[in-house]
Amino acid sequence: MALTKESIEAEIKAKVVEIAAQTGDDASELELDDIIPATGLIDSTGLLELIAWYEKHYEIALAQEEINIDNLGTLTRMAEFVLRKKS
């Protein structure tokens, strides 16, 4: 199945919800444009887990300088970044 922005956003959100649940937080109301680190729903270790999953799941290798708010700060930005890397 072809990746779409919407399907990627949904997959990433599901992963964020899963990670947040590890520390007892509910991320089900996370919006597409919420700055994920600023929500406090997942901490730095959770973010690391999210990024590690993101690289593996979408088969993209990230350089450290690419791991920033502009590229990966929100669900939408993460989805768009996958599509850019794949294009």
Place this chain on the structure above:
Amino acid sequence: MATPIYVPRINNNDDEVKVLAFDVGVGDKLQSGQIVGQIETDKAVLDVTAPSEGYVLGFVAKAEEVVKVGSVMLWLGESKDEAVPEIQDAAAGQSASKVSQVTAKARILLEQNGLQAELIPQVDGRVTVEAVERYLATKGGAKVEAKLSAVSQVLDVLPEVEGNQVNLTREEKGMAATVAWHRDFAVPGYIEIDYDLAPWAEYAKRFQDEKGLLMPPLLPLMAWRLVELARETQRLNATFVGNKRFEYAPVNLGFTIQAGESLYLAVVRQSQALDEFGFVNSLGDVLRRAAGHNLRESEASGATIAFSSMERWKVKRHIPILSPHTSLMVAHAAGQDGRGVLGASYDHRVLNGGQVVAALKKLSSPKKS
């Protein structure tokens, strides 16, 4: 020559144990490691095993008898026909008393080096690991680094309650080895200070905004401060080997990270050669690989100093286990009402409390530029 099998120590508080039963008889041929019988204290039952192969010559202890730790339980011989050495009651008592002054760890080190306790000059009337190491050092010290983890093998017994033994994963084995070093070698202490969270929080926020970082850099920045302190104070970046302090040349910063069920100590080697931003990026790379269970070999070992946080679990304080061959592991935890607790486990052979407090005070706020 006849070889004694001594009554082993089950725990430090029991100088006497009860012999439950023998599983072998006089004349039996035993293999090394074969179970010869069981002893018990109030807390545990332990299988006693043969240290080498041989024939059972005779028993000194009896089933159901309470005996002294370190006394002779039975004798093994190279042939069935060897005579059982005669032990006079008084002499036996003296022997037991003498042997019981050998610590459990020292006994294992003696066994690993094929030494008799009588050869070792005592320290304060006891044969300790330190005394054995000193003796070995005078003989060239070739075997000084003999591992003491066998202690756990000697003392491990299956519980009475029914259950299953499960093989450990590679990571679990690594963690077991790490905590065994803390127990067997380090002389651990723990100290903590209270500190104001605001200066670090403000500094980290500013740093994150300036660099456009996705990851909150607070903990990497604190770890970097620890690297700086290790550069300034060599003693913080050291360990203890063979009665000497071993001062490391590089600062290899270990950082604990929980990835799923695995706990890693991810290592940034040669941290002292980096600058602040370079370190934050390097640590980010290493931690990301740890989170994906893809740590490289060089990133999973070799820490010379370490940093641990349990903030994500909302833990207010924790006492970390020292990683092998480190003398300082800083413990970061969740704050409350603007205040936090910054602690450290340390090896008292290398550092004293005052030195650790001085380091923690410096670590409790960003470096003043």
